[in-house]
Amino acid sequence: MDHDPRPGLSGVLPETLEAWLTERGHPRYRARQVADGLWRAHARSAKDIPTLPGPLRDELDGTFRFDAIETTEVVVADGGLTEKSLHRLTGGAVVESVLMHYPARASSRERHTLCLSSQAGCAVGCPFCATGELGFTRDLDTAEIVDQARDAARRLARDGRRLTNIVFMGMGEPLLNLDNVLPAIEALNDRHRFGLGARHITVSTSGVVPGMRRLTALGPQFTLAVSLHAARDALRDVLVPLNRRWPVAQVVEAAREHARATGRRISYEYTMIGGVNDTELDAAALADLLRGDHAHVNLIPMNPVAHTPWTASAAPVIERFATRLRSAGIQTTIRWNRGQEVGAACGQLAAERAGEPPAPVVARRRQLLVEASAAALRGERSREAVPSGVGD
């Protein structure tokens, strides 16, 4: 898509749209008709809204885009339970979103969860994540974020289904794009717009402490998920480079503050990387860090990503890690991933990857990562007292 100067309508505030309409001499009720078309009927353009007069439809389409993203591909995996979509943005950048279907079970109703992107690429550069590998291209604007949800809702509506959950766990670090992410969350939550309950919206962060505070200040009970991956600074510096700016203790303190202010339990994500962050020492450090907190830990076996020397921890290691945390009173769930076969699992979204780098570059990169993680493990062990409980 060449650059399109028209703003995406789902990023326009209702009062701004109403003012735009009334300034042009249209009655106020047109605003409601446009909003119904946009948010309820998932219209792709004003032409799809039969209640509007023809000239107004043309005026609207000339000024705004109803769809700020163009969905160019949908790939289905896991026997239809996972759908990965590729979205082209104005200017040519591409991002991905993943729609996951969870059938009803005895204890829960069916769920349809969308994992959406907030940036094309990501500047944080976690070495086990394909998006981090891409580097940063650009922030998504509010409409480009929200329209991923509208696109999923439109597909679900064909089968009489509705989107029940949204997680900001696709490409990008949402809290480094707050000026677009916060209005997007508000639009998704507003019952006159997308209308999804705050509790059904989860924002995942690698630990941008000022952003976490701004999210807390927003008030409503959104779920905050924090990507921890290591409880010790020396290792987390390697796995989540932002840790050098906001060390793990500050991240956990900001998460506690969010829990206190909202009454909501914090979720921590912990990607299990074989031999890197899955040792007894790491389990003990994590248990110490979160002891007494109203927290929930999700252990995610690392999904394969090219250019890293690492793979998932073995299943028994993950089980042992989980047992260790539970015995410290920390609620822990193991998330066996889906979508791997089509590159749709956590950390595999790399819509813009332009082919493999040369083999020597990959080899050198792997070697550097191995050295860095080995140094982090050694350094911390020699500098710090071994936490209580190790080796029991």
Ligand code: SAH
């Ligand atoms: N940038 C945000 C949100 C997007 S990433 C964040 O980092 O929290 C969503 C989740 O996928 C994060 O918890 C991230 O650490 C995890 N992830 C990244 N790469 C992964 C991989 N290869 N295997 C498993 N999880 C991964």
Ligand code: SF4
């Ligand atoms: Fe960015 Fe999250 Fe990937 Fe880290 S894990 S590089 S923060 S998208």
